[in-house]
Each structure stands twice: as C-alpha cells, then as structure tokens.
Amino acid sequence: MKKNLILIGFMGTGKTTVGAALAEELGLVHRDLDDAIIAKAGCTIPEIFAQKGEVYFRDLETEVLSELLQEQPQVLTTGGGAVLRKENVQCMLEGGLVIALSATEQELIRRLEADEGRPLLAGGVAQRVRTLLQERKDAYSFAPIQVDTTEKSVAEIVGEILSAMTEFGDFRQD
Ligand SMILES: Nc1ncnc2c1ncn2[C@@H]1O[C@H](COP(=O)(O)OP(=O)(O)OP(=O)(O)O)[C@@H](O)[C@H]1O
C-alpha cells in the first residue's frame, strides 16, 4: 500500500503549514522538500537562486524529492514548482497519494505579501503571482484530491483532506 501523503500546490497555498498539522493529526513524520534542499545545500533558497541559478535549484529539487520518497510513511510537502518536471510528477504518483491545495489569486497575494523568501516573487509579489499562476494553471490538476484553502482555517483544511482521503485507504501510523 502507498503510505506517503504528498502535498502539492502553488506557492502560498499552505502546503508546509497544513502538512505539519496533517502529519500531527495522523501521527506521521512531516518532511518538507524545500527544507531538505536547504539542509543539503547549506544555504537558503534565495541564496541558491542567486549564486547557482534556477536550473541548479531544480536539479537539486528533483534529486532530493527522489531521495525523500524512498522513505515511508510520511507527509511530504513540496515546493510550488516541484510539479514542473514530468519526472517529478511520475515520482510523486508512484510514491504516494498526491493532494493538491489551491487558493484564489487574491488570497495568495495577501498571504505571500506577508511572507518573504521566495525568489520567484522578487520584484513585485502581486504581478509575479498573477503571471506564474497563469503559467502553471494546469500544473497541479493531476492530483486525485483537490482542496481549495481560500478563507479556511488550517484545521478546516486538514478535516477536508481527511474526509477526501477515506476512499484511498488508511494512512494513520499503525
Ligand atoms: N489557511 C490559511 N489561511 C491563512 N494563511 C495561511 C493559511 N495557510 C497558510 N497560510 C500562510 O500563508 C503563508 C504561506 O504558507 P506556506 O509557507 O505553508 O505555503 P506553501 O504552500 O508551503 O508555500 P511554498 O510553495 O512557497 O513552500 C504563511 O505565512 C502561512 O502562515
């Protein structure tokens, strides 16, 4: 049985925040792909982008995703762009149950303007979010579970995920 729960979604949809609460609820370990990349690189994501460029970051992201998915069970939260490579999508679909979080453009801008550290949003959060959302509009649709997080609390979102998951088996830690 597939044991990993993998959260995907655009930046600011709350993957890291919701993933931690979901893992706690299920008694599972929570691992975050961005955090694992930071640990492996020994510097922050803006530093990786500035010093090595986005392609280097994406290569590292693919490598670390594959490494993290060797372990189970866990809640694995990914970065907003982790779905951009087909091989990553394949790796996620083979590695567990994929859950996509979404939110309206307005809500994403509100959340992301208050939360720094995303190099792809440098130079103007609102305009960058609009452009990237358009570019990525179909990138998260492959997930069998889709949850809109707009104007919902973390507890409500976790509740929605848990009820949507019931038809996919029991992911609680035994
Ligand atoms: N349901 C929510 N309601 C309001 N604010 C939220 C909600 N979920 C997350 N946030 C806030 O939005 C910001 C982004 O959340 P988070 O870092 O979890 O997003 P993410 O999807 O992991 O983003 P990234 O793709 O960049 O890793 C944080 O400031 C967080 O506190």
Ligand SMILES: O=C(O)C1=C[C@@H](O)[C@@H](O)[C@H](O)C1
């Ligand atoms: O959406 C993206 O491309 C990104 C999202 C973040 O989680 C980080 O992985 C990084 O800032 C890139």
Ligand SMILES: [Mg+2]
């Ligand atoms: Mg995150």
